[in-house]
Amino acid sequence: MASWFCLCLCVALPSYVMAQEVELPPGARQLAERVTALGSYAVPLGAASDGGVPARQVEGHILRRSWRIYGDATVLQVLAPLREQLVESGFELLYQCLARSCGGFDFRFDIEVIPTPDMMVDVSNYSFVAAEHSDGRIVTLLVSRSGNAAFVQAIEVQPTGTEAPAVAGNTLAGGDESAETNGDATAQPLIGAAELIDHLRRNGxxxxxxxxxETGAAALEAKPYDSLTALTAFLSDNPDYSVLLVGHTDTVGRLSQNVTLSERRAAAVRERLLEESTLDPGRVSVAGAGFMAPLTSNLSPEGREANRRVEVVLIAG
Structure with a gap:
């Protein structure tokens, strides 16, 4: 439960090298770790609106990490002790919100999020905190639940002109799985139709x-798709669930064009799904994220192809 979680920010050297250590319950696993020697990060400072998410651009050494925590702890049960530890360590809260007050889907897809599957975010069930220390350090926390697990993302920024971030090791206290570290985002395996429903149940x-x-195209080819057949069967057998279809693109073209294109792709999938079933249309909604949530790098043809996709998000109730 909540007592299992603590965030320890400490001074490791006289010139204060930043270190972060997260103690997790048994079975927890660190999924990603990425250090940027010198970079910039847009710190979210308000709810999403038509103008986007208000943010302050900061520069420095950046440490990005994520964890998966199996169990039934709620988002707030995970976040509360982390937030409390930040305050006790001298951090001032700059902004905090729950999914709806953050701006729901728009906020989640307008802020920096570690790519799936290393960070999973239910657009209806997440919480966010941004905090700043008097010495200039910035920490943001994003916590969500997906399936039977909670996911935590921590992004830390150390001001320029100081030592680079020092990671306190990759072994998690209490964890029974070894941590994995990632460099820059690399391609993640896509889920085949045979595993689709199992993955959907486990990860949401x-x-x-x-x-x-294809690049620039929204229409689906006129052929059957096993994934849609499997999804239709699942929704027919589970009337308490609905889904959100989220379209994604590569980075070819402007953001506004890609957001529109991605939504059209999701809408085309919805249309095909409803054409071939008797599902209630109200159980299938759509959204477009453009190129704001890539699976992998857009610098190669293979990466761009992987990023042109539609994801299904499971919604209970």
Whole structure:
């Protein structure tokens, strides 16, 4: 429960090298760790609106990490002790919000999030905190639940002109799985139709990997897709669930164009899903994220192809 979680920010050297250590319950696993020697980060400072998410651009040494925590702890049960430890360590809260007050989908897809599957965010069930220390350090926390696990993302910024971030090691206290570290985002395996429903149940979202979209095109090819057949069967057998179809693009073109294109792709999938079933249309909604949530780098043709996709997000109730 909540007592298992603590965030320890400490001074490791006279010139204060930043270190962060997270103690997790048994079975927890660190999923990603990425250090940027010198970079910039847009610190979210308000709810999403038509103008986007208010943010302050900061520069420095950046440490990005994420963890998965199996169990039934709620988002707030995970976040509260982390937030409390920040305050006790001298941090001042700059902004905090829950999913709806943050701006829901718009906030989640307008802020920096470690790519799936290393960070999973239910757009209806997450919480965010941004905090700043008097010495200039910045920490943001994003906590969400997906399936039977909670996910935690921590982004730390150490001001320029100081030592680089020092990571306190990759072994998690109490964890029974070894941590994995990632460099820059690399391609993640897409989920095939055979594993789609199992992945959807466990993680709350999955890529509809057999759909085909060319650059700039929104229409699906006129052929059957096993993923849609499996999704239709699941929704028919589980009337208490609905889904959100989220379209994604590569980085070819402007953001506004890609957001529109990604939403059109999601809408095309919705149309095909409803054409071939008797599902209530109200159980299938759509959204477009453009290129704001890539699976992998857009610097290669293979990466761009992987990023042109539609994901299904499972919504209970």
């Amino acid at each position: 979202r999955a890529v509809l990997a057999d759909l085909e979209f």
